[in-house]
Amino acid sequence: MNPADFWQGRERYTVFDTRHGDGRRVDALIEAWRRDPARPKRLHIVALAEGLLPGLHRIPQAEDGVTLDLLSAPLDAALAQLGARIDYVRLEDVQGSAFARALARLAAGDAVLEVEDALDEEQLTALAAQGFVFDAGRRSARFASRKPRQPLPAVPPRRAIVIGAGLAGCAAAQRLCARGWQVTLVERHPQAAMEASGNLAGIFMPLLSKDDNIPTRLTRAAYLYALRYWDSIGGIGGAIEGAACGVLQLARDAGHAEASRAIAAAGSMPPEFAEWLEPPQAEALLGLPAPDGAWLFRQGGWARPGSVCAAMMAACGDRLTARFGVGSVTLDPEDGEWLVRAADGALVAQAPTVVLAGGAGSGAFPQAARLPLSALRGQVTHLDAATLPALPFVLCREAYLTPAANGVACAGATYDLDADPALRAASQQENIERLQALVSDPAAGVDAPLQGRVGFRCVAPDRLPLVGALPDFDTAGSTERLRDVPRHPGLHGLLGYASRGLIWAPLCAELLAARLENEPLPLEVSLVDALDPARFVLRARRRSNQLSGS
Numbered sequence: 001m002n003p004a005d006f007w008q009g010r011e012r013y014t015v016f017d018t019r020h021g022d023g024r025r026v027d028a029l030i031e032a033w034r035r036d037p038a039r040p041k042r043l044h045i046v047a048l049a050e051g052l053l054p055g056l057h058r059i060p061q062a063e064d065g066v067t068l069d070l071l072s073a074p075l076d077a078a079l080a081q082l083g084a085r086i087d088y089v090r091l092e093d094v095q096g097s098a099f100a101r102a103l104a105r106l107a108a109g110d111a112v113l114e115v116e117d118a119l120d121e122e123q124l125t126a127l128a129a130q131g132f133v134f135d136a137g138r139r140s141a142r143f144a145s146r147k148p149r150q151p152l153p154a155v156p157p158r159r160a161i162v163i164g165a166g167l168a169g170c171a172a173a174q175r176l177c178a179r180g181w182q183v184t185l186v187e188r189h190p191q192a193a194m195e196a197s198g199n200l201a202g203i204f205m206p207l208l209s210k211d212d213n214i215p216t217r218l219t220r221a222a223y224l225y226a227l228r229y230w231d232s233i234g235g236i237g238g239a240i241e242g243a244a245c246g247v248l249q250l251a252r253d254a255g256h257a258e259a260s261r262a263i264a265a266a267g268s269m270p271p272e273f274a275e276w277l278e279p280p281q282a283e284a285l286l287g288l289p290a291p292d293g294a295w296l297f298r299q300g301g302w303a304r305p306g307s308v309c310a311a312m313m314a315a316c317g318d319r320l321t322a323r324f325g326v327g328s329v330t331l332d333p334e335d336g337e338w339l340v341r342a343a344d345g346a347l348v349a350q351a352p353t354v355v356l357a358g359g360a361g362s363g364a365f366p367q368a369a370r371l372p373l374s375a376l377r378g379q380v381t382h383l384d385a386a387t388l389p390a391l392p393f394v395l396c397r398e399a400y401l402t403p404a405a406n407g408v409a410c411a412g413a414t415y416d417l418d419a420d421p422a423l424r425a426a427s428q429q430e431n432i433e434r435l436q437a438l439v440s441d442p443a444a445g446v447d448a449p450l451q452g453r454v455g456f457r458c459v460a461p462d463r464l465p466l467v468g469a470l471p472d473f474d475t476a477g478s479t480e481r482l483r484d485v486p487r488h489p490g491l492h493g494l495l496g497y498a499s500r501g502l503i504w505a506p507l508c509a510e511l512l513a514a515r516l517e518n519e520p521l522p523l524e525v526s527l528v529d530a531l532d533p534a535r536f537v538l539r540a541r542r543r544s545n546q547l548s549g550s
């Protein structure tokens with residue numbers, strides 16, 4: 001028995017395997033899919049694996065038609081976190097029977113179950129009670145639930161407009177084009193990456209926390225996906241200008257060092273992901289004082305966001321139409337489509353689906369004006385690298401310093417509440433002072449000419465991105481659940497990337513595209529909810545209830 005016996009002629013087919021093992025079975029499945037002329041257009045494989053960092057890992061594949069998600073978790077916990085409708089289940093090495101209910105919740109109406117090693121009576125009974133009907137040999141079953149499955153939302157026509165050609169918009173365009181969508185990418189400037197994504201260098205690294213909280217889990221998933229995704233579009237140092245040279249993050253003080261030691265002692269992270277260095281080790285590596293120790297993120301580094309945008313647009317192929325230099329556009333619904341117009345009213349593009357990826361400029365769209373987003377000014381300082389210690393990696397603490405690229409090192413960045421677009425000496429001074437503390441050299445950057453760049457980060461109050469259909473605040477009523485919040489039909493957002501646009505962009509775009517296509521989601525459902533733009537509708541409601549005492 002094999003998924004290929006059942007997938008013929010299907011639009012998509014999702015296989016869930018409780019044991020990835022050495023990966024040979026997944027390889028064979030993908031090979032069978034390649035060879036089968038009647039294969040489903042898209043094959044999704046989700047498998048439980050051992051030895052991975054916690055969380056779902058989406059592993060980019062050679063073909064756009066295949067997704068592979070690996071998850072290291074006990075079966076019950078894994079099923080509770082999957083956002084997928086499963087067509088074929090392969091059970092091996094399963095313990096207990098509590099998984100049966102969660103499995104039934106995810107199973108498609110005609111799901112097939114294959115049993116690799118015999119189930120015990122309790123497991124068979126639990127699965128049968130959930131609607132799995134076993135054959136005589138009890139090695140396979142068909143799902144025949146009495147409860148009808150909730151129909152999946154219809155996949156919209158595969159035509160979209162993406163507004164904004166920064167990291168967020170270019171990633172959205174690429175992930176949609178990879179799924180066969182025709183995408184019009186609209187940008188007011190004549191080129192991509194001229195606003196927040198226009199910096200010479202952005203750094204990428206994971207975030208750690210003692211309690212592995214939601215922001216940590218999200219940034220880890222985004223970081224790991226970004227590393228793999230960049231490889232798939234030409235690689236850092238290849239199509240993408242930058243270097244995966246490692247990031248050394250100095251501990252802020254003794255307290256931070258203490259907390260870091262506790263995280264390191266938990267022992268769950270492979271050294272290539274994060275390695276804690278005590279002061280002597282850190283100083284030996286850095287050649288400078290590191291009195292409280294440091295984290296070394298070997299796979300971290302820096303990249304020029306504009307080159308990431310270019311690589312993503314190149315990977316779109318001919319399904320992408322760029323409408324750049326059209327000035328600030330507006331957005332109006334008409335007859336089930338969205339019309340994007342230039343300031344003079346001329347139609348720029350029209351489609352049933354729009355992805356708003358306008359960064360700090362998004363609040364100007366009435367449909368996004370009530371989202372609690374703010375524009376946070378940041379100034380980066382460009383320094384003559386010859387005047388600084390030559391670093392083989394990115395160094396950071398409160399501030400960061402990138403290695404030289406074309407003779408320039410970047411130090412940054414400030415966080416300011418005003419809207420001044422011009423470079424200013426006070427911000428440069430702030431960057432220089434932090435740089436001096438970072439490299440323990442009071443002479444570093446002294447008398448540097450005023451050079452750098454100002455940008456505006458798009459930031460939500462919880463510092464997490466907004467991914468998904470935009471809520472309609474006006475009609476939200478007394479909604480209590482995310483799924484009940486009314487949305488602007490066909491209007492989605494990829495917003496609020498704050499200071500981590502490089503790593504958020506690939507995963508958030510993948511998540512949005514997967515949702516539009518009813519595919520298995522590349523993130524655990526609790527993390528998906530944490531990114532839902534409608535979370536702010538519920539929060540505003542709770543706040544107003546508290547204020548009114550109800």
Ligand SMILES: Cc1cc2nc3c(=O)[nH]c(=O)nc-3n(C[C@H](O)[C@H](O)[C@H](O)COP(=O)(O)OP(=O)(O)OC[C@H]3O[C@@H](n4cnc5c(N)ncnc54)[C@H](O)[C@@H]3O)c2cc1C
Binds near residue numbers: 364
């Ligand atoms: C100083 C500074 C330092 C940073 N450092 C890092 C770092 O080290 N690492 C990291 O990962 N991130 C960093 N960031 C954050 C990162 O730059 C952003 O998260 C990312 O660039 C956001 O991408 P975006 O596509 O959402 O926004 P943007 O790049 O701003 O793109 C939005 C696009 O939408 C267009 N647009 C908006 N409104 C309209 C309209 N009405 N009509 C037409 N077009 C419109 C804009 O012109 C713009 O091109 C930094 C940001 C700043 C400001």
